[in-house]
Amino acid sequence: xxxxxxGYFQKSLSEDQSAVIVAVEARALVEDISKRISAxxxxxxxxxxxxxxxxxxxxxxxxxxxxxxxLQWKCAGPFGHLYADxxxxxxxxxxxxxxxxxxxxxxxxxxxxxxxxxxxxxxxxANTGIVKSVGVVGEDVVSYLRDSEQKDCLLSIYxxxxxxxxxEARGALRPFKVVRADGFLINILPQSxxxxxxxxxxxxxxxxxxxxxxxxxxxxxxxxxxxRFIFHILTVGSKPTLYKKxxxxxxxxxxxxxAKRALSLLSVREKAEMSKNDEGITxxxxxxxxEYCGNxxxxxx
Numbered sequence: 161x162x163x164x165x166x167g168y169f170q171k172s173l174s175e176d177q178s179a180v181i182v183a184v185e186a187r188a189l190v191e192d193i194s195k196r197i198s199a200x201x202x203x204x205x206x207x208x209x210x211x212x213x214x215x216x217x218x219x220x221x222x223x224x225x226x227x228x229x230x231l232q233w234k235c236a237g238p239f240g241h242l243y244a245d246x247x248x249x250x251x252x253x254x255x256x257x258x259x260x261x262x263x264x265x266x267x268x269x270x271x272x273x274x275x276x277x278x279x280x281x282x283x284x285x286a287n288t289g290i291v292k293s294v295g296v297v298g299e300d301v302v303s304y305l306r307d308s309e310q311k312d313c314l315l316s317i318y319x320x321x322x323x324x325x326x327x328e329a330r331g332a333l334r335p336f337k338v339v340r341a342d343g344f345l346i347n348i349l350p351q352s353x354x355x356x357x358x359x360x361x362x363x364x365x366x367x368x369x370x371x372x373x374x375x376x377x378x379x380x381x382x383x384x385x386x387x388r389f390i391f392h393i394l395t396v397g398s399k400p401t402l403y404k405k406x407x408x409x410x411x412x413x414x415x416x417x418x419a420k421r422a423l424s425l426l427s428v429r430e431k432a433e434m435s436k437n438d439e440g441i442t443x444x445x446x447x448x449x450x451e452y453c454g455n456x457x458x459x460x461x
Contacts, residue, residue: 237271317343
C-alpha cells in the first residue's frame with residue numbers, strides 16, 4: 161500500500177534554458193520525522209533543513225527509483241551527527257544524534273566538522289564526496305555541489321516552528337509544531353563561455369532578490385500550491401518546462417532482523433550492561449529502538 165504523501169518536490173528547466181530549478185515543500189514530512197524521535201525545536205530546525213536539502217539534491221539528480229542519496233553531517237556541536245536519506249521514489253528518513261540538547265537559540269549551528277554525500281544507483285559503485293562543514297546545512301550543500309559535483313547552485317531553505325497552544329493545553333511533551341518547511345535550488349547550467357555563465361548567475365541572483373528572503377514569503381499552506389507559488393516568484397513572466405513532480409513520504413529500513421544483527425555486534429560486557437534496568441535487575445529481553453522511526457524491537461538476550 162502506498163504511503164500518504166507528506167510533501168512534494170518539482171523539477172523544471174527555465175524558459176531560457178539557463179538553469180534547472182527545483183522546489184520542495186515538506187512541512188508535514190518534517191513534522192512527522194520530528195515527532196518520531198521527539199525532537200525539540202533547535203534540533204527540528206536542523207532536521208528539517210537536512211530533509212529539504214536531501215530532497216533538492218535528490219531531485220537534481222536522475223531521480224530514478226534505483227537511485228539513493230545519503231547525507232551525513234559529522235559535527236562537533238551539541239546536536240551530534242545529522243543524517244538524511246533519500247531511499248528512492250521520494251521515500252525519506254532522517255535523524256539527529258541528540259534531538260533534545262540543552263540549546264535554546266534557534267541560530268545555534270551544528271558546529272564545525274564534515275559533510276558527506278553518497279549517491280547510489282543500481283549496481284554501480286557508490287559516488288561519495290566529503291567537504292568541510294561550517295555547521296549550516298544550506299551553506300554546506302552549496303559547497304558540496306560546487307566542489308564535488310561541479311555544479312554552481314543558488315539555494316534557499318526555510319523551516320519555521322511555532323508554539324502549539326492546543327498541544328500545550330493537552331499536556332503534550334512537545335507543545336510545538338512545524339508550520340513551514342520549504343525551499344528551492346537553482347542549478348546554473350554550463351555555458352559556452354565563463355562570462356555568459358557569470359551573467360546568468362547574476363541574473364538569477366537578481367530574480368531571487370526581487371522575491372525577497374524566503375522567510376518573508378506568504379507561502380500557501382497546500383503543498384502543491386506552495387510549489388506553484390515558488391515557481392511563479394522565481395520565473396515570473398516566463399514558462400519553465402516541467403521535468404518531474406514527485407511526492408515525498410517517510411520510510412525506514414529497520415526490521416527485527418536488523419535489530420538482532422545490531423545486538424549481535426555488541427560485546428558480552430556491553431550486552432550485560434544493557435540488560436540491567438534502573439534497579440540493577442537483569443532482563444531477558446532488550447528493547448532496541450530505531451533511531452530513525454522510533455520503532456522498538458524487543459530482542460531476547
